[in-house]
Amino acid sequence: MNILDGSAVNVALPVILTDFGTGTGSGVWVVLAYSAMLTSTVLIFGQLSDRLGPRRLLAGGFLAFTIASLACGLASSMEALIAARLFQGVAGGALSATSMAVVGRYVPPEERGRAIGVLSAAAALGSLLGSPVGGLLSATVGWRWVFFINVPVGFVSCLGLLTAKVPEVPTEGDWRADFPGALLSMAGVTGLIYAVSAASRPGPGSLMAGVVALLSVMILVAFFAWERRCSHPLLDMSLLRQVQFLHANAANFFASAFVAGTMFLLPFYLRYVQGLSQAATGLALLVLGGVYVLVSPQAGRLADRWGGTSLSTLAASGGALVMLVFAALAGRQGLLGPVLAMALIGLCYGLYLAPNNRRILGLAPEGRQGAASGTLRLLYYLGQALGVAAIESLFSALIPGGGDRVAELGAASMVPAFQVGLAACGVMMAICAVFSYRSGRVH
Numbered sequence: 001m002n003i004l005d006g007s008a009v010n011v012a013l014p015v016i017l018t019d020f021g022t023g024t025g026s027g028v029w030v031v032l033a034y035s036a037m038l039t040s041t042v043l044i045f046g047q048l049s050d051r052l053g054p055r056r057l058l059a060g061g062f063l064a065f066t067i068a069s070l071a072c073g074l075a076s077s078m079e080a081l082i083a084a085r086l087f088q089g090v091a092g093g094a095l096s097a098t099s100m101a102v103v104g105r106y107v108p109p110e111e112r113g114r115a116i117g118v119l120s121a122a123a124a125l126g127s128l129l130g131s132p133v134g135g136l137l138s139a140t141v142g143w144r145w146v147f148f149i150n151v152p153v154g155f156v157s158c159l160g161l162l163t164a165k166v167p168e169v170p171t172e173g174d175w176r177a178d179f180p181g182a183l184l185s186m187a188g189v190t191g192l193i194y195a196v197s198a199a200s201r202p203g204p205g206s207l208m209a210g211v212v213a214l215l216s217v218m219i220l221v222a223f224f225a226w227e228r229r230c231s232h233p234l235l236d237m238s239l240l241r242q243v244q245f246l247h248a249n250a251a252n253f254f255a256s257a258f259v260a261g262t263m264f265l266l267p268f269y270l271r272y273v274q275g276l277s278q279a280a281t282g283l284a285l286l287v288l289g290g291v292y293v294l295v296s297p298q299a300g301r302l303a304d305r306w307g308g309t310s311l312s313t314l315a316a317s318g319g320a321l322v323m324l325v326f327a328a329l330a331g332r333q334g335l336l337g338p339v340l341a342m343a344l345i346g347l348c349y350g351l352y353l354a355p356n357n358r359r360i361l362g363l364a365p366e367g368r369q370g371a372a373s374g375t376l377r378l379l380y381y382l383g384q385a386l387g388v389a390a391i392e393s394l395f396s397a398l399i400p401g402g403g404d405r406v407a408e409l410g411a412a413s414m415v416p417a418f419q420v421g422l423a424a425c426g427v428m429m430a431i432c433a434v435f436s437y438r439s440g441r442v443h
Contacts, residue, residue: 001065001153002092003123006034007130007289008146011267011282012138019143020078028197028392031264033082035385036193037089038096040186042377043234044177045097054098054105059161061094066154073147097377103361112361117297117354125293135282181234184223189382191216197389239375244439245363251356251435253379255316257387258428259349262323264388265395265421266342272414274335284335288342295350308355309440315355316433319348323426330422331415348429356436387428395421 009016009030017027048057068088075081099119107115137145195213227233239245266288270281302311326341360376398417 001126001150001157002095003126004130004133005069005146005150007126007263008134010263011131011134011285012143012146014267014271015138015143015278022078027078028388029082030085031388032193032197032385033085034089034092035381035388036190037086038093039378039381039385040189041090041093041182042097042381043185044182045094046101046377047178047234049098049101054102055161057094057098059158061091061098062154062158062161064091065095066151066158069147069150069154073144100377109362112358114297114301116357116361117299117301131285131289132282135279139278178230178232178234181223181226181230184219184226185234188216188219188223191219193385193389196386197393235375239372242363245360247435247439248356248360248363249375249379251312251316251432251439252360252376253383254428254432254435255349255352255356256380256383257390258319258425258432260384260387261391261421261425261428262345264391265418265425269330269418270338273330273418274333274338284339285342287339288346291343291346292350295347296354299351299354303355303358308359309436312352312356313433313436313440315348315351316429316436319345319352320426320430320433322348323422323429327419327422327426330419359439391421391424394424
């Protein structure tokens with residue numbers, strides 16, 4: 001449900017912008033508001049998962065996600081939609097951090113690759129369904145149903161979890177939540193995402209982005225200083241001192257930026273350059289998710305057998321090459337090239353993700369899988385948010401008249417902006433390959 005919503009909203013975004021009469025500059029915050037809250041809250045939920053166990057957090061996350069989805073569907077303005085997406089992102093953080101921690105807590109180490117592959121396949125199924133569902137719903141009954149479909153799913157999931165027999169984990173008596181750290185990370189991360197998104201805006205907007213970026217960096221420095229002295233830190237600094245763990249997470253950061261930036265550009269590319277309808281755009285994106293959903297479980301099994309570093313490095317390198325070739329050919333008409341590129345992207349990302357995530361959890365000490373999961377998710381969602389912000393900012397800067405005119409311009413005038421944006425995504429995946437390779441070296 002969490003991933004489905006994200007991919008469905010990406011596909012529906014052109015229709016949402018048209019409905020509210022706005023452009024990509026403000027519309028991108030429909031995506032970024034959600035990603036910013038995921039990034040800001042995933043550490044606190046990872047910490048709570050280690051201490052309280054999964055049942056209450058997952059049930060609460062499902063209930064909150066259901067309420068937030070209803071608020072998104074009922075939004076009467078872009079501002080109201082963005083506010084509801086902020087709340088939905090918090091709920092998504094609870095679902096995301098806790099679901100990965102379940103693997104580390106209940107699955108034996110020798111089977112974690114397979115378990116992460118199954119979890120990745122479930123996420124990929126959401127992505128797989130999200131593209132056609134988002135395209136078909138927004139083209140027929142309206143984009144609001146992209147959010148309304150979460151309501152029965154979330155309610156049933158919450159009820160099922162509360163009635164299921166899940167082992168409880170006792171609370172440690174001397175433990176308390178690191179709320180100062182949570183507030184500092186939320187302020188720093190959200191400010192940094194805003195600054196990257198606003199960097200390409202002309203006039204006072206770019207100056208404000210610079211000021212916010214400086215303040216955000218200062219807040220994040222304060223966050224790391226606080227975490228070093230906090231008795232119950234959100235971020236386990238001992239984990240980050242492990243070079244292999246740090247490099248594997250850095251690879252995840254750039255892979256996340258790659259896929260988020262790509263999935264932001266593709267709906268607009270298919271709609272405005274290839275001339276597809278909203279429904280056809282969703283169906284075309286089904287190719288990427290479909291290949292990914294088939295590959296993910298197999299990648300997990302391969303990682304259990306051979307180890308993840310070589311597989312993830314090769315897959316990331318292949319993804320970078322595919323994107324650079326796709327960028328060079330993006331101006332050509334016809335669906336064969338884009339469909340083949342999306343299939344190869346799904347293949348490469350599917351072969352990369354489960355092996356790298358398995359390695360991250362494997363590098364964490366026993367009993368610290370929740371903290372490792374929180375760190376993994378933090379860098380993953382930070383990469384996702386900054387990837388979208390950076391690609392949208394770059395894309396808008398290259399569009400004649402800015403991103404607000406994307407629906408008015410002809411395909412030929414937008415092709416250079418798409419080529420640069422897609423190439424930038426390829427560079428992100430190339431950096432991912434470097435970090436993935438370094439995560440397997442003994443330092």
